[in-house]
Amino acid sequence: MGYVIQTEHLTKSYHTGAGDLEVLHGVDFALEEGEFTAIMGPSGSGKSTFMNILGCLDSPTSGVYRLLGEEVEKLSPDQLAERRLHYLGFVFQGYNLLPRADLLENVALPLLYAKVPAAQRKKEAQEMLERVGLGPWSHHRPAQVSGGQQQRAAIARALVGHPSLILADEPTGNLDTQTSDEIMALLSGLNDTGITLVLVTHEPDVASYAKRLTRFRDGLLVEDCPVTDRRRP
Amino acid sequence: MFVSLLWEACRAMAANRLRTFLTMLGMVIGVGAVVLMLAVGEGTRVTIRKQVETLGTNIFIILAGFQNTSGVRSGSGSSHTLNEADVEALLELDGVARASPVVNNNLQLVAGGQNWNTMIIGVNELYLPLRDWEVGVGRDMDGLDVQSASRMVWLGQSTAKELYGSTDPVGQNIRLGQVPFTVAGILAPKGQSLDGRDQDDTAIVPITTSQRYLVGSYFRGQIRMIMVQAENPQLMDQLEEDIRTLLRERHHLTGAAEDDFFINNMSALMETAENMAKAMTLLLGAIASVSLCVGGIGIMNIMLVSVTERTREIGIRLSIGARQKDILTQFILEAVLVSVTGGLLGLGTGSLGAFLVSYFLKTSVFITPASLLLSFTVSAGIGLFFGFYPAYKAAGQNPIEALRFQ
Numbered sequence: 001m002g003y004v005i006q007t008e009h010l011t012k013s014y015h016t017g018a019g020d021l022e023v024l025h026g027v028d029f030a031l032e033e034g035e036f037t038a039i040m041g042p043s044g045s046g047k048s049t050f051m052n053i054l055g056c057l058d059s060p061t062s063g064v065y066r067l068l069g070e071e072v073e074k075l076s077p078d079q080l081a082e083r084r085l086h087y088l089g090f091v092f093q094g095y096n097l098l099p100r101a102d103l104l105e106n107v108a109l110p111l112l113y114a115k116v117p118a119a120q121r122k123k124e125a126q127e128m129l130e131r132v133g134l135g136p137w138s139h140h141r142p143a144q145v146s147g148g149q150q151q152r153a154a155i156a157r158a159l160v161g162h163p164s165l166i167l168a169d170e171p172t173g174n175l176d177t178q179t180s181d182e183i184m185a186l187l188s189g190l191n192d193t194g195i196t197l198v199l200v201t202h203e204p205d206v207a208s209y210a211k212r213l214t215r216f217r218d219g220l221l222v223e224d225c226p227v228t229d230r231r232r233p
Numbered sequence: 234m235f236v237s238l239l240w241e242a243c244r245a246m247a248a249n250r251l252r253t254f255l256t257m258l259g260m261v262i263g264v265g266a267v268v269l270m271l272a273v274g275e276g277t278r279v280t281i282r283k284q285v286e287t288l289g290t291n292i293f294i295i296l297a298g299f300q301n302t303s304g305v306r307s308g309s310g311s312s313h314t315l316n317e318a319d320v321e322a323l324l325e326l327d328g329v330a331r332a333s334p335v336v337n338n339n340l341q342l343v344a345g346g347q348n349w350n351t352m353i354i355g356v357n358e359l360y361l362p363l364r365d366w367e368v369g370v371g372r373d374m375d376g377l378d379v380q381s382a383s384r385m386v387w388l389g390q391s392t393a394k395e396l397y398g399s400t401d402p403v404g405q406n407i408r409l410g411q412v413p414f415t416v417a418g419i420l421a422p423k424g425q426s427l428d429g430r431d432q433d434d435t436a437i438v439p440i441t442t443s444q445r446y447l448v449g450s451y452f453r454g455q456i457r458m459i460m461v462q463a464e465n466p467q468l469m470d471q472l473e474e475d476i477r478t479l480l481r482e483r484h485h486l487t488g489a490a491e492d493d494f495f496i497n498n499m500s501a502l503m504e505t506a507e508n509m510a511k512a513m514t515l516l517l518g519a520i521a522s523v524s525l526c527v528g529g530i531g532i533m534n535i536m537l538v539s540v541t542e543r544t545r546e547i548g549i550r551l552s553i554g555a556r557q558k559d560i561l562t563q564f565i566l567e568a569v570l571v572s573v574t575g576g577l578l579g580l581g582t583g584s585l586g587a588f589l590v591s592y593f594l595k596t597s598v599f600i601t602p603a604s605l606l607l608s609f610t611v612s613a614g615i616g617l618f619f620g621f622y623p624a625y626k627a628a629g630q631n632p633i634e635a636l637r638f639q
Contacts, residue, residue: 057552057632078556085554096549096636100248110553112237157553 002069004165004196005031005054010063012049023049025219026063033164036188036197038207038227041216048169050216051200055088055167056080068164085114089158091187093170095150097142103129103153104138110161128156132186148179155186165196172206184209185233205231242567245539253571256535260575260615261582263525264608268583268600270521271607273590274514276598281510285503287423287432289364291330291463292500293476297456298493315456315480315494317440320357322483323461326475328468333360334440335458338448342396342436343408344416349395353386353409353436355443361387361420363462371403371418374439378417382441385417390433393419409436412446469500528575529615536568536623547627548635561628568620569613576612580605 012024024046031037041047052058053065056072065072067083075083090096097106108125116124129138132152134145142150151171158166168187172180180203188209191197201207208231215223246253297315315334323332336355341348354360358374361367368374368387378385386407393402402416423432438447463472473496480494481487540547547560584605587598 052633055552057636078558081551081554081556084552088554090552092636096545096552098546098549100244109550112234113550113553113555113559115234118237161554 002033003030003066004033004035004068005029005198006064006066006069007053007060008064010050010053010060010065012046012053012058013061022061023219024053024060027221029214029221029224031196031198033196034191034194035212036191036199036210037212037214038199038201038210039214039216040200040202040204040207042202044218045216046219047200047216051167051169051198054165054198055090056083081113085110086161087164089155089161089163089166091151091154091158091166091168091171093173095142095147095154095174097150097153097157099142102139102141103134103145103156106142106153107157107160110157114161125156125160128160129153131159132156146179147175148182151175151179151183152186155183155190159190159195163195165198166190168197168199170200170202172201172203177205180206181233188233209233238563238566239570241563242570245543245567246571249539252535256531256571257575257578259528259531260525260572260612261528261579263521263528264576264579264612265583265586266521266524267518267608267611268580268604269586269590269598270517271514271604272583272587272598272600273596274510274517275601275604276587276591276596277513278507278510279599280597281506282503284425285499285506286365287426288499289366289460289462290500291466291469292363293461293463293469293473294497294499295459295461295476295480296495296497297458298491298495315459317456319480319483320456320459322479323459323476326472326479328464328472328475329461330464331359331363331462333357333363333460334456335360335460336440336443336448336456337458338443340410340447342392344396344402344405347396349392351389351392351434351436353438353443353447355438355440355447357440360437360460363460364423366423367421368418369421370401371416374417374437379439379441382439382445384412384414384442384446385439386414387418387420387437388416389420389435389437390422391431392434392436395434409438409447414438466500469498473498525611525615529572529619532568532572532616533619533623535571536564536620537626539567540564540623540627543627544630544635544638547630548632548638551630551632552636557628560630561624564624564627565617565620568624569616572612572616572620573609576609579612580608583608 007027007029009026009028010024011022011026013020013022027050039047039050049058053060056067059073068087072080104122104125107128108121111121111124126138129135132155134149134152134156137145137149142153171187172183175183184206187197187199199210207213208227208229210227211230213223213225213227214221295315317334320332320334323329333356337352339350340353341350357379358376361374371387374387386409388402396402403418405416407414407416420437426432461476463469476496477492481492484493486492550560584600587600590596591598
């Protein structure tokens with residue numbers, strides 16, 4: 001099994017008015033293909049920054065980050081965009097769907113940037129919506145469906161490019177318990193098909209769906225262990 | 234890909250209809266103004282050109298200088314006014330295609346029950362071809378008419394209408410003053426001259442006839458005006474000098490003696506008039522361009538607002554794999570779409586405006602395909618130019634900050 005993610009002494013500093021503020025103090029982390037880890041930690045522990053770096057949305061100040069064996073620091077902005085397009089899928093707390101487009105168009109959007117022809121985009125997006133149980137809602141706009149449905153659509157959008165890795169940042173943060181469980185069941189199911197998953201959450205209930213638990217505190221990785229009593233849907 | 238982006242741009246435009254419409258209105262007014270102004274300017278130019286061309290092409294008008302000189306110098310016998318021999322000599326000159334004396338006088342024309350006062354022009358058989366003036370009905374004037382001083386008259390359209398109404402006057406008898414003539418033909422319509430005179434209100438007779446029957450004996454043999462046509466426009470400058478030399482020689486003018494004639498180069502006059510019209514077109518176009526520029530600034534302004542409003546959307550697009558280039562293309566496309574749609578509407582509005590101007594103000598306007606193409610290209614260019622900076626700003630967003638934007 002190859003590493004999907006490998007970081008070596010990753011640091012990140014931000015320039016502030018009062019000098020440089022280091023939020024990650026050297027994180028060594030590795031994730032193998034097919035793993036499912038939950039990153040936990042209090043606010044300000046650096047977990048979001050870490051996620052952004054993993055998602056190629058931000059770059060580390062020092063250290064090495066290898067995504068599927070490639071050093072990300074050496075990639076151009078266009079190459080980074082290509083990694084996001086083909087290797088990565090994002091699921092956000094706030095769903096981040098385009099409000100003016102219907103669910104089908106939202107899900108098809110990554111395929112537009114992948115230059116897939118229009119007819120095929122529609123077909124694949126519809127298939128993906130059906131996979132997450134939203135087949136009949138494909139022509140609804142995000143505002144016309146529930147939060148859980150929006151998150152399902154967002155997951156469908158993350159999946160449509162057939163990524164190796166899905167990064168879910170508080171995917172259940174805006175949802176009630178029952179809907180949260182549904183979303184987590186969906187994500188667990190994806191992991192069962194071989195997709196590597198990184199989940200950021202501060203709810204133990206949600207984290208217990210993962211196979212592994214990674215805990216951050218004050219910019220350091222303080223705990224990294226298997227989940228003993230893993231919840232299965 | 235491009236079609237999808239275009240579709241998205243349409244949707245972005247439709248999402249904020251009033252704003253899009255107002256932005257577009259700036260372009261509509263700008264392009265409309267340019268099209269209208271260029272049409273008016275070009276119309277003026279074409280009108281001037283047409284009026285000058287009614288005179289004929291490559292024409293010199295030589296006027297006798299007797300007004301300045303005859304009173305004093307004719308007494309000494311050293312000065313000549315222009316005469317028919319001058320015309321003959323001019324016809325021999327290299328580069329001269331045609332030349333004709335022109336003698337004007339006003340007389341009362343009487344035919345049947347009607348009478349009408351008009352200008353009688355005495356000319357030779359070369360005059361009508363020289364002025365590019367055709368005989369509409371009847372026969373041409375020929376050399377025999379001039380040699381024999383035939384009492385034939387060719388009526389202008391307006392004169393014929395005044396005297397004969399709708400009946401065919403060719404072959405009819407007519408009196409010019411007291412002298413009986415026969416109508417030989419009706420001239421084709423010529424329209425207004427540069428000074429606004431109706432050139433069709435006239436009657437043309439052979440120069441010899443005019444000299445013998447119509448003009449007072451004092452002027453006999455003397456000519457106030459000669460029209461000369463050059464073989465081609467390149468010869469005009471050289472020919473002017475040759476004519477001057479020839480006439481000075483014939484009039485025995487040597488050394489510092491002043492010319493006793495004036496040579497007017499009508500081509501130069503036409504050129505001046507056209508240049509003025511061109512300058513006017515340019516000026517009008519320049520003024521209209523200012524509004525076009527303002528329209529472009531309006532687009533830039535709204536695009537900047539739009540980019541800020543849609544920061545989050547940009548973040549989403551970047552996070553799912555859009556390249557900066559894709560974002561840049563999307564926003565430029567939106568700006569170009571607004572400006573080009575506005576531009577096309579402006580073409581319509583400007584053309585309609587031009588039509589209304591020509592209809593109500595009775596002036597001629599002329600919309601050239603080039604001005605349409607120009608306005609269209611310029612509006613697309615304005616979209617590109619003023620859309621670039623906002624799009625560049627959009628593409629340069631940091632994805633994380635853009636995603637956090639509320």
